[in-house]
Amino acid sequence: MIESLAAKSISQYEALQQILHAGFQFGGSFALWKRPKSNELEVVFDDSKLARKVNISLEDVPSGFIVHPFEDQADHSAFFIESKEYFKIPFAKDQSETNLPEWIQKFAEQGDKSLQFAPDHFPKISAQEIKKNGGDKEHFLELVRKSIAAVKMGSMEKVVPARTKTLEMTKDFDLGKSLLNLIHTYPNSFVNFFHLPDVGTWIGASPEILIETSGDHFYTMSLAGTQVAKGENPLKSAAWTQKEIEEQALVSRYIVDCFKKIRLREYEEHGPKTVMAGNLLHLRSDFRVNMKETNFPQLGSVMLQLLHPTSAVCGMPRKEAHEFLKANEGFERKFFAGFIGPVNIENKTSIYVNLRTASLSQNTITLYAGAGVTEDSDPEKEWEETEVKCNIIGKFIQTANN
Numbered sequence: 018m019i020e021s022l023a024a025k026s027i028s029q030y031e032a033l034q035q036i037l038h039a040g041f042q043f044g045g046s047f048a049l050w051k052r053p054k055s056n057e058l059e060v061v062f063d064d065s066k067l068a069r070k071v072n073i074s075l076e077d078v079p080s081g082f083i084v085h086p087f088e089d090q091a092d093h094s095a096f097f098i099e100s101k102e103y104f105k106i107p108f109a110k111d112q113s114e115t116n117l118p119e120w121i122q123k124f125a126e127q128g129d130k131s132l133q134f135a136p137d138h139f140p141k142i143s144a145q146e147i148k149k150n151g152g153d154k155e156h157f158l159e160l161v162r163k164s165i166a167a168v169k170m171g172s173m174e175k176v177v178p179a180r181t182k183t184l185e186m187t188k189d190f191d192l193g194k195s196l197l198n199l200i201h202t203y204p205n206s207f208v209n210f211f212h213l214p215d216v217g218t219w220i221g222a223s224p225e226i227l228i229e230t231s232g233d234h235f236y237t238m239s240l241a242g243t244q245v246a247k248g249e250n251p252l253k254s255a256a257w258t259q260k261e262i263e264e265q266a267l268v269s270r271y272i273v274d275c276f277k278k279i280r281l282r283e284y285e286e287h288g289p290k291t292v293m294a295g296n297l298l299h300l301r302s303d304f305r306v307n308m309k310e311t312n313f314p315q316l317g318s319v320m321l322q323l324l325h326p327t328s329a330v331c332g333m334p335r336k337e338a339h340e341f342l343k344a345n346e347g348f349e350r351k352f353f354a355g356f357i358g359p360v361n362i363e364n365k366t367s368i369y370v371n372l373r374t375a376s377l378s379q380n381t382i383t384l385y386a387g388a389g390v391t392e393d394s395d396p397e398k399e400w401e402e403t404e405v406k407c408n409i410i411g412k413f414i415q416t417a418n419n
């Protein structure tokens with residue numbers, strides 16, 4: 018349902034606060050997001066008190082927001098925030114004011130203001146759970162060493178070990194402000210927030226599309242290789258090592274192998290080129306298919322099932338890399354490196370890999386990051402890379418006034 022917006026303008030910060038307030042008071046699940054380069058913020062509310070699940074055959078799914086963990090589900094299901102209410106509001110950077118649907122403003126005015134930010138909506142994590150959730154540096158270094166050894170032994174070409182970083186939830190943590198900062202700092206990312214009662218509450222800024230379908234057009238990308246952007250024109254001056262070029266080429270090969278599996282020969286491939294995500298540079302290739310010309314109307318769902326988890330977040334071959342991570346990583350990825358995004362909204366589905374992300378609990382915020390390992394990797398450098406990746410979200414969470 019598309020709502021008309023109220024005439025009264027409010028600041029973008031206030032709008033975010035009111036959306037969050039209404040979302041938590043609604044009692045169901047909700048999500049908000051801003052697509053890369055878009056000037057609009059989109060929101061869905063679902064009043065269902067029980068987390069909804071759908072099959073990941075997306076053609077049959079109503080409008081909404083999908084949330085799938087890293088682990089494949091035996092029943093091919095994902096969590097789903099059905100679009101019982103959907104609206105979008107202007108949210109350009111240079112436009113400090115915006116409008117909300119009238120009902121949200123009324124809802125927020127009537128409600129209890131103290132609930133505007135309510136960490137008690139989030140699950141509580143015990144100290145014991147924090148300890149075993151994979152944030153230890155020595156554990157990660159050892160994991161990378163083991164990864165390199167396994168690649169050298171020939172059982173895998175690449176693997177993507179990950180870690181967490183846990184921050185304390187401070188009293189001055191301001192969710193609306195963190196989101197506003199993420200939105201304006203990362204205009205090329207998919208900035209997102211979703212809340213599934215009793216399941217999880219996550220905030221992130223992903224640079225990686227897993228699949229997108231819009232009308233007859235299908236799109237996916239291979240993204241890998243990381244360096245910190247430096248200098249005046251980082252996109253032009255970036256140089257890539259053989260290790261990074263190979264790492265990204267493996268992700269592209271993985272996509273082409275998926276096309277081969279379904280005998281799809283007509284696709285466009287462009288790249289790789291250097292792209293910017295926050296203060297990081299990556300190598301990216303773009304893949305496009307016309308679903309009408311290739312007579313493949315269900316390509317989105319088919320590729321979603323074939324691609325996830327890609328070798329940008331798991332490794333290659335996928336099965337061996339996944340088994341290695343399960344045996345050695347030592348923590349549960351949950352929704353990290355899973356996939357999230359709007360489905361069948363205005364004839365478009367945009368599903369992102371859930372990277373540069375954090376889960377919120379009553380007392381902690383857990384950041385997640387991984388790094389692609391090949392035989393030329395250096396454990397200390399991979400640790401540094403995950404620090405920088407964690408910081409993309411972390412720096413807007415640790416200090417409320419950032």
Ligand SMILES: C=C(O[C@H]1C=CC=C(C(=O)O)[C@@H]1O)C(=O)O
Binds near residue numbers: 225241386
């Ligand atoms: C696994 C992550 O990034 C992936 C995407 C781009 C570059 C990557 C890399 O250089 O390792 C990773 O494959 C992450 O951000 O946690």
